[in-house]
Amino acid sequence: MTTVDVETPRSPRRAERSGRGINLEKWGWIYMRASGVVLVVLIFGHLFVNLVAGEGVKAIDFAFVAGKWADPFWVVWDTLLLWLALIHGANGMRTIVNDYASNELLRRIFKGALVVSTVVLLILGTLVIYTFDPCPDVSADQLELLPSFCGVGA
Amino acid sequence: MSTPTIEREPVAADAIQSFTATLIIRRFDPEVDEEPRWEDFDVELFPTDRVLDALHKIKWEQDGSLTFRRSCAHGVCGSDAMRINGRNRLACKTLMKDLDITKPIYVEAIKGLPLEKDLIVNMDPFFESFAAVQPFLIASSKPDKERRQSPAERERFDDTTKCILCAACTSSCPIFWTDGQYFGPAAIVNAHRFIFDSRDDGSQVRLDILNDKEGVWRCRTTFNCTEACPRGIQVTQAIAEVKQAIMRGKP
Numbered sequence: 001m002t003t004v005d006v007e008t009p010r011s012p013r014r015a016e017r018s019g020r021g022i023n024l025e026k027w028g029w030i031y032m033r034a035s036g037v038v039l040v041v042l043i044f045g046h047l048f049v050n051l052v053a054g055e056g057v058k059a060i061d062f063a064f065v066a067g068k069w070a071d072p073f074w075v076v077w078d079t080l081l082l083w084l085a086l087i088h089g090a091n092g093m094r095t096i097v098n099d100y101a102s103n104e105l106l107r108r109i110f111k112g113a114l115v116v117s118t119v120v121l122l123i124l125g126t127l128v129i130y131t132f133d134p135c136p137d138v139s140a141d142q143l144e145l146l147p148s149f150c151g152v153g154a
Numbered sequence: 155m156s157t158p159t160i161e162r163e164p165v166a167a168d169a170i171q172s173f174t175a176t177l178i179i180r181r182f183d184p185e186v187d188e189e190p191r192w193e194d195f196d197v198e199l200f201p202t203d204r205v206l207d208a209l210h211k212i213k214w215e216q217d218g219s220l221t222f223r224r225s226c227a228h229g230v231c232g233s234d235a236m237r238i239n240g241r242n243r244l245a246c247k248t249l250m251k252d253l254d255i256t257k258p259i260y261v262e263a264i265k266g267l268p269l270e271k272d273l274i275v276n277m278d279p280f281f282e283s284f285a286a287v288q289p290f291l292i293a294s295s296k297p298d299k300e301r302r303q304s305p306a307e308r309e310r311f312d313d314t315t316k317c318i319l320c321a322a323c324t325s326s327c328p329i330f331w332t333d334g335q336y337f338g339p340a341a342i343v344n345a346h347r348f349i350f351d352s353r354d355d356g357s358q359v360r361l362d363i364l365n366d367k368e369g370v371w372r373c374r375t376t377f378n379c380t381e382a383c384p385r386g387i388q389v390t391q392a393i394a395e396v397k398q399a400i401m402r403g404k405p
Binding site (some may be wrong): 098 | 369378
């Protein structure tokens with residue numbers, strides 16, 4: 001007795017473009033969950049240290065920020081916070097654009113604007129965190145512009 | 155056993171209070187209308203009547219041109235999914251007494267699929283994505299005897315066997331409304347039914363299909379599908395289980 005081979009009735013609609021190379025949608029989904037968990041700790045830690053601990057919200061001024069960024073711990077914390085939160089937010093916006101912008105051109109414009117603004121903010125933010133100097137070398141006539149804790153000025 | 159007889163007098167029909175309900179139905183006749191329009195009907199009904207009975211009364215007594223699908227009329231065939239007061243329901247399973255009859259009841263076709271006439275939509279895109287997940291047993295091995303399955307293995311996918319393909323879930327999904335590229339909850343539910351079936355050998359194929367850009371990752375877990383399902387299937391949970399299976403690489 002011979003068996004008859006019945007072919008699969010219909011080849012899947014999207015088979016040819018599925019699952020080649022790395023799947024960005026999958027990794028985007030994983031990133032959102034992983035970064036979300038880390039961000040819960042980072043954000044609430046940030047809020048607690050800035051707004052609740054010690055003197056509370058009244059403590060925040062230029063010196064407070066300068067003091068925090070003198071500590072490598074807070075430099076790493078804020079860098080992580082910046083990168084994880086910005087990319088998390090940008091990816092969320094990307095999914096919203098994918099879901100709701102039906103016009104192909106509009107979709108490209110939105111996504112392009114998202115990428116540009118995210119990259120600019122990431123570079124700018126990282127630059128500020130790592131090049132921040134509360135007491136820079138300034139010429140003598142600008143000394144009074146420096147904060148009082150720099151030990152010079154008035 | 156004795157011959158069955160009626161032991162009690164049937165309750166007189168007038169013992170149950172009837173009432174007049176207003177149904178506002180979104181009508182569309184492609185031969186006449188440019189745009190769908192809302193039309194209201196007053197119907198005399200009992201609290202035990204269903205929305206489908208109201209539609210029947212309108213069609214049979216007031217306006218024979220009212221067009222809708224129904225087949226079994228008992229919540230099994232999945233023909234009469236429609237949007238009742240903004241929620242996807244089966245007209246044959248929605249009792250009038252469960253609706254607020256002091257206000258008009260809005261009835262319209264399900265969303266996200268091309269409207270053909272009145273309450274009828276073109277279901278082709280829905281069944282295309284259903285077919286795309288290969289919803290049939292793929293068993294490559296040639297068994298010498300029957301494929302045995304333990305009650306626990308059967309239990310694993312029991313929930314998703316209940317689907318009647320009424321499209322209430324898929325047409326309640328905001329992602330499906332936007333561009334129609336997303337597979338939609340119903341297709342994923344039916345993939346789930348075979349992915350987690352111990353007798354099936356095609357799980358990997360289906361997981362690959364659903365690992366697509368337009369596959370399970372477009373689900374935003376809004377739970378509209380779970381809320382809409384007339385069979386009480388935990389649709390969003392099924393989708394999440396498929397996501398986890400893709401992450402693991404096996405069911």
